[in-house]
Amino acid sequence: MALRRNQADPLNSDLIGSVKTPSPQSSGSQSQNSSYAVLTPPISSPPVSMTRSRNSSSPKVALSEPFYFPESCINRQRYFHGRNKELHQITDLLLPGDAKREIDTSLRFFAISGLGGVGKTELVHRYIAEHHAKYDVVLFIKADETNRLSQQFEKLALKCGLVREADKPSFEQCREVWKAWFKSPHGFWMNCRSRQPTLTDSSPSQLNWLLVFDNVEQWATLEPFWPYGGRGSILITSRNPDILPQLAGITRTLELHNLPVEEAGNILRYYAGFDEDDTIEVQKAAREVAGRLEGLPLAVVQVGSNIKECHSSIAGFSRIDPRQSHLYGMFLDKSFSHGQGYDHNLASVWALESLSRESEASQEAFALLCIIAFMDSECISEELLRPDPELNRLPNYPHTEPDLFQRRKILINASLVERGPSESDIKVHRMVQQVVRAKVSENPVLAENVFHDVLARVSMHWPYCNRKYIIGTQGKVDRWPRCAELLPHVLSISRGYFELRDIGSLSQPSLDLAELLFEASSYHIERNDPCQAMQLLDLASSICDSMKGETDLTEYHLRIWRGRIGVAFLTQNQTEYYKHAEKCYKVEMGLYEKHAQLSVGLASANLHMGIAYNMNLLYQEAMPFLEESARIRRGLPGFTKDWLFSPMYHLAHSHLHLGNYAKAAELLETAIDDRRELLGENDRSSARTGALYYTLGDVKHRQEQFDQSLSLHLRAEIHFRLTVGPTNLGTLHCKSKIATHYARLCDYERAR
Numbered sequence: 001m002a003l004r005r006n007q008a009d010p011l012n013s014d015l016i017g018s019v020k021t022p023s024p025q026s027s028g029s030q031s032q033n034s035s036y037a038v039l040t041p042p043i044s045s046p047p048v049s050m051t052r053s054r055n056s057s058s059p060k061v062a063l064s065e066p067f068y069f070p071e072s073c074i075n076r077q078r079y080f081h082g083r084n085k086e087l088h089q090i091t092d093l094l095l096p097g098d099a100k101r102e103i104d105t106s107l108r109f110f111a112i113s114g115l116g117g118v119g120k121t122e123l124v125h126r127y128i129a130e131h132h133a134k135y136d137v138v139l140f141i142k143a144d145e146t147n148r149l150s151q152q153f154e155k156l157a158l159k160c161g162l163v164r165e166a167d168k169p170s171f172e173q174c175r176e177v178w179k180a181w182f183k184s185p186h187g188f189w190m191n192c193r194s195r196q197p198t199l200t201d202s203s204p205s206q207l208n209w210l211l212v213f214d215n216v217e218q219w220a221t222l223e224p225f226w227p228y229g230g231r232g233s234i235l236i237t238s239r240n241p242d243i244l245p246q247l248a249g250i251t252r253t254l255e256l257h258n259l260p261v262e263e264a265g266n267i268l269r270y271y272a273g274f275d276e277d278d279t280i281e282v283q284k285a286a287r288e289v290a291g292r293l294e295g296l297p298l299a300v301v302q303v304g305s306n307i308k309e310c311h312s313s314i315a316g317f318s319r320i321d322p323r324q325s326h327l328y329g330m331f332l333d334k335s336f337s338h339g340q341g342y343d344h345n346l347a348s349v350w351a352l353e354s355l356s357r358e359s360e361a362s363q364e365a366f367a368l369l370c371i372i373a374f375m376d377s378e379c380i381s382e383e384l385l386r387p388d389p390e391l392n393r394l395p396n397y398p399h400t401e402p403d404l405f406q407r408r409k410i411l412i413n414a415s416l417v418e419r420g421p422s423e424s425d426i427k428v429h430r431m432v433q434q435v436v437r438a439k440v441s442e443n444p445v446l447a448e449n450v451f452h453d454v455l456a457r458v459s460m461h462w463p464y465c466n467r468k469y470i471i472g473t474q475g476k477v478d479r480w481p482r483c484a485e486l487l488p489h490v491l492s493i494s495r496g497y498f499e500l501r502d503i504g505s506l507s508q509p510s511l512d513l514a515e516l517l518f519e520a521s522s523y524h525i526e527r528n529d530p531c532q533a534m535q536l537l538d539l540a541s542s543i544c545d546s547m548k549g550e551t552d553l554t555e556y557h558l559r560i561w562r563g564r565i566g567v568a569f570l571t572q573n574q575t576e577y578y579k580h581a582e583k584c585y586k587v588e589m590g591l592y593e594k595h596a597q598l599s600v601g602l603a604s605a606n607l608h609m610g611i612a613y614n615m616n617l618l619y620q621e622a623m624p625f626l627e628e629s630a631r632i633r634r635g636l637p638g639f640t641k642d643w644l645f646s647p648m649y650h651l652a653h654s655h656l657h658l659g660n661y662a663k664a665a666e667l668l669e670t671a672i673d674d675r676r677e678l679l680g681e682n683d684r685s686s687a688r689t690g691a692l693y694y695t696l697g698d699v700k701h702r703q704e705q706f707d708q709s710l711s712l713h714l715r716a717e718i719h720f721r722l723t724v725g726p727t728n729l730g731t732l733h734c735k736s737k738i739a740t741h742y743a744r745l746c747d748y749e750r751a752r
């Protein structure tokens with residue numbers, strides 16, 4: 001099939017962005033706001049009020065009260081000793097209950113800072129354990145990353161019935177409903193202490209709530225999740241004391257320091273298994289070891305656990321000096337330590353040196369720990385660690401699942417890792433990861449093998465949609481839960497990659513990582529998060545830039561540009577959309593001229609050029625590109641009619657805005673028939689069918705066929721609501737149009 005070169009002139013730079021793109025409300029259609037492979041979800045859904053009317057059809061969720069998230073936050077089984085003064089300080093400022101506080105409607109907050117491993121989180125858990133009975137709701141939130149915060153707020157909103165899973169709520173919506181709830185909590189809990197059987201939705205409850213933001217790194221990360229107000233308590237932990245003055249005027253802070261040697265020695269004896277041995281020799285040895293660790297609690301726990309695991313004595317263990325290890329010296333390099341946590345690094349070095357001297361089982365445990373060190377620290381599922389003969393990069397890695405279980409037990413007993421929310425999951429302190437990555441970086445061969453093993457483990461579970469560019473793969477919501485689960489590991493791997501690369505431990509850039517980062521950015525685009533998507537695209541681009549001249553990167557650049565097209569659509573940046581669409585078009589045309597072969601990429605490039613012209617209201621100029629995209633698709637191997645959705649949909653918009661209503665209706669009706677033939681009457685795979693009904697309803701309205709227009713908009717609303725949820729922007733546009741129809745018919749009650 002010969003290619004028809006489009007003769008349209010490049011878009012005049014003076015025109016780009018100079019014309020305001022009409023909104024769907026004003027244009028009667030969603031042409032300009034429907035792009036990137038289909039009608040995509042909205043940039044953001046409007047905040048949903050937490051106050052629901054008595055006539056609301058939304059179901060109540062009966063949760064037992066008090067409510068704790070996660071449930072384990074109130075019964076953390078860890079030995080705790082000391083810190084009485086600090087606990088009294090927190091209690092005095094945060095604990096509700098006296099008459100004065102009962103009428104206080106302002107937020108109470110308290111912030112704890114200190115080095116990693118000093119016991120900030122353990123102190124919070126102790127406060128919760130002692131005082132959770134005074135709170136109706138306790139939420140313990142890990143706050144180190146935006147993505148983790150968003151996922152926890154989404155999980156909570158779904159669990160508590162503040163949003164419904166069927167509604168496909170956005171991260172922003174889940175965040176906003178919780179922020180509103182904190183300000184004015186309404187009843188979704190049964191059996192409350194007020195002895196009322198149910199709290200009503202019409203008046204605020206007297207619930208006392210505690211919100212913990214653990215391990216905050218930047219105020220910019222936390223600020224979007226900060227409650228609007230309310231009468232609850234907020235407790236914050238952070239390793240960085242410099243950010244605390246920015247926390248909404250917080251003046252009540254505590255800088256946590258290491259434990260006194262006597263208290264630290266008692267903790268060491270407990271974890272080493274010598275807590276009942278009060279002999280002078282054992283107490284002296286425990287104080288000596290604790291003193292060398294400067295009383296850092298996590299270091300003391302780790303060393304004590306390692307003594308017990310190695311069946312050693314405290315006195316014997318004290319004669320080992322890890323400061324002589326080459327590895328310990330690496331922590332003087334602030335590229336790893338960031339100037340904090342030397343004491344805990346010493347303890348981790350101590351434990352690793354012990355592992356390296358032990359049996360084959362310990363060596364396998366160390367190989368397992370190497371993999372764990374490059375994954376997300378909070379929740380590493382068992383499936384990501386299972387032995388896999390196809391990987392086989394680390395010869396000492398456990399070969400069977402029983403071996404894996406036993407090696408994991410070694411690490412747990414040595415307090416190098418701990419069990420996660422599920423019995424089969426594990427967690428690890430980030431400073432342990434820091435030490436292990438430093439150990440790995442000493443050996444470039446080991447570093448290469450570990451990095452590629454971890455990357456392969458996550459990649460094999462990621463639900464790719466762009467590995468081979470296929471028409472119609474974007475926007476399918478069934479893969480979102482898996483992406484959300486694996487995304488933290490993708491981010492952790494990328495941090496480990498750049499860390500190893502910067503110190504020269506990796507010999508070659510990783511295009512596999514660039515591909516995974518692009519996939520992760522596509523997920524963020526589908527979830528309407530352009531900022532996160534752009535950050536991942538920038539990382540992928542930097543990897544490709546570091547390989548210039550070494551290999552053909554054409555396909556990777558095309559993927560990145562397509563991602564930037566998606567971001568430009570979400571942000572409605574006409575200039576950026578056209579710039580990257582033109583780049584793709586020129587490269588795809590060059591590939592066609594070189595190979596004389598039509599491709600999916602070329603069809604996509606023509607589509608995006610057409611959309612770029614539509615976005616700038618140049619509908620006549622858009623049509624040749626859209627027609628060419630459709631013609632190329634028909635000539636591709638494996639062609640099915642649903643591949644024509646995007647060009648026909650956007651071509652119909654061009655005709656609609658040019659006044660060619662009959663042609664627009666013909667294109668849309670054909671596209672609907674094609675999808676019905678292929679996917680059935682009740683297609684729910686994506687929002688595409690709903691977009692076709694919606695736009696055809698607009699066309700019929702322009703043709704003054706009002707009854708048909710109403711019928712089509714009703715069908716569109718049903719499709720959007722059942723596919724992407726009632727709060728999706730597409731669903732809301734349909735409701736707006738339907739209300740307009742009922743107002744025209746003077747049915748004002750239904751219009752409301």
